[in-house]
Amino acid sequence: MPKTSARLLSLLSLLQARRDWPGQALAERLEVSPRTVRRDVDRLRELGYPIVAFKGPDGGYRLDAGARLPPLLFDDDQAVALAVALRTAAATGAGIGEAAARALTTVRQVMPDRLRHRLDALRITAVERTPGPPGPQADPRVLMALSAAVHAGEVLRFDHSPAHAPRTDETGGSAARPRRVEPHHLVTWGGRWYLVGWDLDRADWRTFRVDRIAPRTPTGPRFTPREVPGGDVAAFVAARFRGSDGPDGWPCRGEVILGLPASEVSGYLRDGVVEELGPDRCRLVLGAWSWAGVAAAVARFDADFEIVGPDEFRDAVADLARRCARAAEQSGDTPQGG
Template identity: 75%
Template sequence: MPKTSARLLSLLSLLQARRDWPGAVLAERLDVSPRTVRRDVDRLRELGYPIVAVKGPDGGYRLDAGTRLPPLLFDDEQAVALAVALGIATTTGAGIEEAAARALQTVRQVMPARLRHRVDTLRVTAVEPAGGRPRPQADPRVLMAVGDAVRAREVLRFDYAAASGTGAAGPEPAPPRRAEPHHLVTRGGRWYLVAWDLDRGDWRTFRVDRIAPRVPTGPRFAPRELPGGEVTAFVAGRFRGSSDGPGDWPCRGEVILDLPASEVSPFVGDGVVAELGPRRCRLTIGAWSWPALAATIGRFDADVEVVGPGELRDAFARLARRFARAAAE
C-alpha cells in the first residue's frame, strides 16, 4: 500500500481527472479498501478540497467547485507541463502575457528545487516571423464572453470592426451582428469564432479581436450541425477557400519528384506523399492558384515530372518563361 501522502496525491489526481468516481473503483485503482478511501477523502476535505459524496447504487465522490482555491498538488510531469504552457502563452494570441508571467512566477516559487531547476533550464522565446506584422491580440474578456455564449448556447450580439479596425463604413453605425456561436478556435496565433450568422443565413468565421460583444446575449438556440461535422476540417476548408467549410484546395495537382519520400513528407502540410523507390516519390498537393502550386513544388529543388492536370503543366511553363527572362536580365 502506498504511503498516506502519496496515496492522497494519487486520489486527488483521480478526482481531478473526471467528474464522478464510484467508491469501489477508487478503492481498486488505489489498491486500498473502501474504508481507507473514505478516510482519505476526509483528509482532503480538511485540506480544503470540496469533495462531495455522490448518492446512488454505486455511491462515489466528486471534486466539486469550491468558494476558495485549495492547495494544488501536481506530480513532476504536470508541474513542468504547466510551466512550459505558461511560458509559451505569448504565442496564443489571447493577450494574457502579463497574467501568464505572474502565474509562472507563482508556480515556480512553490516548486521543489529539482523541478525549479528543470523549469529554469527550459527557456522559451516566442519569435515573430521575419518582417511579419504583429498579430492582433484577442481581449481575454472578449474570449470569456464569447466562450460563455458558446457554452450556454445563447445567440451572441456583437459589433464587428472592419478589417482596418476603424469600424463599419458609412454615415450610420452598422447594426449589431447576430450569430449562433458554436466553436472558439485558434489558428496561426489568432482566435476565431465559428458561428451560424442569423442575418446572412450561413456559416461564418469571425476574428475574435474584431468582436465587441453586446449585453445581454440573445435567446438560447438548438445547435445546428456543422458542415462535415468536424470543426477542424471545417475551419481548414474555409481557409482553403471552400464556401461550405470542408473542401479541397481550388487547385490540386500530382507530380513525381526525384527525392526520397522521407525528405518531402515533413514539408507538404496536408499533401500526400507516396514512396516510389529509394530516390523517387509521388506528391499530391494543393494551393490557391496553379502558379502558386507550381512554385510550391519547385521549392523542393529536384527534377519534376507532372502527372496532372494540364493546368499545372501550363503553370510550370509560364514560370519557366518568367524565370528565364529574369535570368537573362
C-alpha cells in the same frame, strides 16, 4: 476601503507587476494610508511571501525571490488569463499538453465558484499554424463572454469592425446592424483568436476575428447547434483560411511524380500527400490557394518531376517556367556594378 483579504490580493498583484514600489505609491493605488500598507506587508510575510523593504528618498517594497513557493494568490483577471493560457497550451499539441491539463485541473480546484463556472464554459480549438507578426490582442473579457454564449447555446449579437476604423452614427454607436450569429467554437489560428459560427442573416458559416468583436447584451434565444461542415472544426477553419469553401483542402491541387525518395519529401509537407514509388521516386499531391502557388511549391524541391495533372496545374508550371527564363535573361543583360 476594500476588505483586508481583497486588499492583500491587490497589494500582492501590484508587487508582482513591478520590481520596486515606493510605499506612498502603493498607498495611493490601494487608497489606504502608508501605515496600512506596512501592516499588509507584514501579513503577506507571515504567509511566506519574501517582501523586502528598501531605503531611499521615498522608501518602499520589493517582492524578492523566495527559496520555496508560497501560496499563490490571483485576482480575477489573472486567474482567467492563466486558465485561458493553460487551456490553449493543452489544445495545441506542443508537447506540454498533459502537463498543462494537469496544471489547469489544479488551478480550477482552488478557484472560487464564480471563476470556476467561467472556466468550465471556455471551449477552445487550436488549429496549428506558425504564428504571424504580433497584432491586436483579444480582450479576455470578450473571450469569456463569447465562450459563455458557446457553452449556453445562445445567439450572439455583436459589432464586428473591419480592419479600418468602424463607422459610427451621430450618437457614437455603430452605424451597421449588429451581426446575429449562432456561436459554435473559439479557435486559435496563427496567433489570433477567431469565433466560428452560423451567421443567421447570411445563412452561412463565418469566422470572426475576436479582437474586432464588440458583444451586445443581452444575448439572444437558445439554439440547437448545427454541425460544422465536415464535422471537424479544425479542418474546416484551416480550409477556410486556404480559400476553400469546403473542409477538404486547398482550392487548387496538383499531382506530380517527383525524382526524390518519399523519405526526403515527407519531412517538408504539412498537408500534402506523398507515396513512395521507388528508391528515388515518389508520387506527390500538393495544394495551394492558386495554381501558381502549387507550381512554386513543387519547384522548391529542386528535383525533376513529371506532371500528372490537372491541366490548370500544367499551364501554371509552363507560365512559371517562362517567367523564370525571362528573369534569367534580363539578369544576364544587367550591367554589373563595380
